[in-house]
Amino acid sequence: MVAPTIRVQREDFDTAIETEALTAGCTDIGAVVAFTGLCRSEGNRLAALELEHYPGMAEAEMRRIAGLAIEKFDLLGLTAIHRHGRIEPGGQIVLVIAAASHRQAAFDGANFVMDFLKTAAPFWKKEHSTDGKAGDWVAARDADDAALTKWQ
Structure with a gap:
């Protein structure tokens, strides 16, 4: 099984650099799907x-979630990065990059990871208003x- 890249960090990330690191040297990858979650302003209410x-x-x-995705969708690579600390609107919060031989597996793998991260991973968000x-x-x-429920 492919070992995923998993990080929780305060620092921002660069999607292009992370994609290059994930795909370097693997000529069987036919599709890469990247999801980046951003902090919203909620109509300028949120600072x-x-x-x-x-x-x-x-x-x-x-x-654990990444391992399930790799196995379920036969992914050739997976990166999941989640930030912590104070993030202002427009700032990046989470990155999931899934690599597979075919596009549907990459889309499904990234979507699966995000659905589980939103509910199963121990992260908490506190709002600071403007x-x-x-x-x-x-x-x-x-x-x-x-x-x-769509994954069960």
Whole structure:
């Protein structure tokens, strides 16, 4: 089985560099799908998101999810990076890159990983509003839970 690249980091990431690292030297890759999740301003209401994680456990869960995706979709490579700390609107939060022989497997692999990251990985988001007040922790959404049902 291919070993995924998994990172949780405060620093931003560069999608082009990560894609090059994932695909270098593998001539069987026929498709690469990259998903980048960004911080939204929520109609200029949000000044930033503060992302926290459970160190060690977050990486382990990301590795578990990545392993499932690699096996299920016969991926030839997978990178998953999730940032933590304070991220302002427009800033990158998460990157998932899936590489496969064929496009559908790459699309499905990236989508699978994101659906599971949204619900299973121990990350928490706190909103900071533009009026200077710290907001609430963001609750899980029913739509995120519902998205998992298509993979079962």
